Amino acid sequence: MRRWQIDPREENWLGTTAFEAAVADLVAGRLVAIPTETVYGLAADASNALACADIYAAKGRPSFNPLIAHVESVEAAERHALFDTRARVLADAFWPGPLTMVLPKRADSTVCDLATAGLPSLALRVPAAAIMRDLAQASGRPIAAPSANRSGRISGTTAEAVAGDLGDRLALLIDAGPTPVGVESTIIALTDERPRLLRPGGIERQAIEAVLGEKLAPPLVRPDDAPDAPGMLSSHYAPRAALRLDATHVEPGEALLAFGPELPPGADKAGTIVQLSVRGELREAAARLFTAMRTLDASGADRIAAMPVPDTGLGEAINDRLRRAAAPRP
Ligand code: AMP
Ligand code: MG
Secondary structure, three states: OEEEEOOOOOOOOOOOHHHHHHHHHHHOOOOEEEEOOOOEEEEEEOOOHHHHHHHHHHHOOOOOOOOEEEOOOHHHHOOOEOOOHHHHHHHHHHOOOOEEEEEEEOOOOOOOOOOOOOOOEEEEEOOOOHHHHHHHHHHOOOEEOOEOOOOOOOOOOOHHHHHHHHHHHOOEEEEOOOOOOOOOOEEEEOOOOOOEEEEOOOOOHHHHHHHHOOOOEOOOOOOOOOOOOOOOHHHOOOOOOEEEOOOOOOOOOOEEEEOOOOOOOOHHHOOOEEEOOOOOOHHHHHHHHHHHHHHHHHOOOOEEEEOOOOOOOHHHHHHHHHHHHHOOOO
């Protein structure tokens, strides 16, 4: 891991070799720890599914939580999501800053399905931290960045904490000293009629309500890093088709979600086969998972046989997602 020290107030990095190297890391799909005003972000190109798979692998989270995409401006944000009047008013008031808005994702957004965990919505933020905005702008990429800490540990607010927790996973750590806000961004969902607070954070609820002229509905989804609670699947993408787990054969009429080089008996009669990874690689399978489920849904299949995926590393999060997709729905 390289380490690059900056003074976030100086903002004098444009055109330097160190800055260009950081941009090159992002464009190449490598992981970079980037300081923001809230906490350090474990950052990668949000349009690169393999890079996003590496974020999940580095965090070691046993499930796919959708990631926040960081962009340089409101204009850039509008290329990825649909803004209504409320979203524009909030962007005007609080961007750049520690506010994240969950908005309907645009069909032509380059943010990958894995970054949004397959959801039709996208979490967007224009951070106050100029280094993050400049890297997004210079790389021409939206930057996915959850807090830079391993799952279950507290969010990294110093370069030392990030190096200790994730150093072996990073191409580069940008060290700007302790982050000024120290708590995560406030997350607001604007995907329903009523604006909703999904996570309290750096901007207080009352300030947002004052600007919106209405009260925020309380969170529906589980707070970050909390254990899964039943009945909270509404925040997750579920395919329409019924999924059969650990399939060792394909039944007539089933589509196949394949993993690895050897297909099970009956595969030759499957209407549709979607491969997660012919080489049996978990990183590639994670990168393709949500697009694969979407493809299977679009094929019109009513039932899907899913081959077993090893429950190690990223396989844990893949299996978590498959189990949710297989769970009976009301
Ligand atoms: P962190 O990884 O700490 O930055 O937290 C990101 C938070 O944003 C998580 O709690 C996610 O569940 C939430 N989030 C990101 N995208 C979405 C989305 N499309 N819908 C709802 N919540 C989201
Ligand atoms: Mg976190």
